[in-house]
C-alpha cells in the first residue's frame with residue numbers, strides 16, 4: 001500500500017482522499033484559536049478519547065495558547081466491525097478531579113452520537129462547571145442521539161473514513177490525510 005497516494009486499495013475496497021493534510025492543519029489551527037479565545041482566563045481540561053482522537057488531540061492542544069490540562073478516556077470501539085454495535089463500555093476512566101472544572105471532550109468523529117452521549121452523561125455525574133465537545137469530524141446524516149456538538153471541524157458524508165487517527169481494524173491511523181470508502185459506507 002502506498003501511504004502517499006490519493007487513492008488507497010485495501011482488501012478490494014477503494015478509499016479516496018477526503019481531507020488532505022493542509023486542509024486538516026488549517027482547520028485544527030482555527031479550532032485551537034477559537035478554543036483559546038473562548039476559554040481565555042479559565043483553565044480547561046481537554047479530555048481525549050482513546051485511541052482515535054490521539055492525532056487530532058496532539059495537534060489541537062499545540063494550537064491552544066492558554067494554560068490547560070489534559071486527560072484521557074477510553075471506550076470500547078467498533079472492534080473489527082465497520083458498523084457500531086450500539087453498546088459502549090468504559091475501558092479507561094479519568095485520572096483527574098473534574099468537579100467544578102471546565103471540560104472539553106475531544107473526539108475524532110461523531111457518527112451515531114452514542115459515544116458522546118455516554119461520555120457527557122458520565123462526566124456530568126461528577127459536577128463539572130461546564131462540558132463542551134469538540135469533534136474533528138461529524139457524520140451528521142448518521143447521528144441519531146440528540147447531542148450538542150460545540151465545535152465541529154468538518155461535516156462529512158455518511159461514509160467510512162480512515163487516517164489521521166481513525167482506523168480500520170486498528171490499522172491506518174498513521175495516514176496523514178483522511179480517506180473515505182468509495183464503495184459502501
Ligand code: IMP
Nearest residue numbers: 052110111112113114115160161166167
Ligand atoms: P458513535 O458512538 O456512533 O458516534 O461512534 C463514535 C466512534 O466510532 C468514533 O470515536 C470512532 O472510534 C468510531 N467511528 C465512527 N465512524 C468511524 C469511521 O468512519 N471510521 C473509523 N471509526 C469510526
